Amino acid sequence: MALRRADTIAQLNEVLHVAQRDGQRVACVPTMGALHAGHTSLLDRARAECDVVVATLFVNPLQFDRADDLAKYPRNANTDLAICERHGTDVLFSPTPEVMYPGPKKVTVDVTPLEGCLCGATRPGHFRGVATVVTKLLNIVAPQRAYFGEKDFQQLVIIATMARELNLDVEIVGCETVRDDDGLALSSRNALLDPVQRAVAPLLATVLRDASAAVAAGERDASKLIAEARTTLNSEPQFESDYVEVVDPATLEPVSTITGTVRIAAAAYLGSARLTDNVAASPLG
Known part of the structure; x- marks a missing residue:
């Protein structure tokens, strides 16, 4: 299938209807955009292992503890779209904050036992925001597999634990960190x-x-x-x-x-x- 873009949950459901009806294996690659070779390695693996690849592009405000950090996060939607096309992505789901959080937030996913260390020690609420948005995305896309990089190892452990303990019907796949020639982890x-x-x-x-x-x-x-x-x-x-x-x-x-x-x-x-x-x-x- 040629790359299709969905900006709302209804549009995504319409695009994925046939795949879900026919029992095709759906992959989800959640991202916040500004895609690089680390992301494309996830897309490529998903493409090799699944029938339909859904990339999500959403800069999640819940996981930023400072407004200035959210404001300066790199964004380049047109480049991201082209990258997804080149790497065989079938669907790009790019909702707005209003689509993801249509009203006052009453429910979040608490991952306190795992979030207080490492990056969570100085970024209060960050992983609660990550866990909440990933839970929503996995419920919206309903994939059989979701792909995350080991570069963000704490995030990977939290998401895998969350999926297991909440009985989410998805396999969380961890993928090796991609590095530049001089060793710097891509980010x-x-x-x-x-x-x-x-x-x-x-x-x-x-x-x-x-x-x-x-x-x-x-x-x-x-x-x-x-x-x-x-x-x-x-x-x-x-x-x-x-x-x-x-x-x-x-x-x-x-x-x-x-x-x-x-x-x-x-x-x-x-x-x-x-x-x-x-x-x-x-x-x-």
């Missing part, structure tokens, strides 16, 4: 970096890669890994570290002694951009 927020900031931005990925290598080489003390990573980040004057944490990949709880696979996650400010990244780390032997 829509990278567009906020000026050339000088972009040149030092890969340090965040380097710090995490070195920490993962240290675990493989025998380091078991998480506090030592965290201290070394923070020292390296803070050695670059343009960086302002937010957090570096070693957590259990299933529960996001902090790990002090590393005995199995962990996730090492970090966030740091570089100019006006807040960069996040994470890597898996496992002891050898």
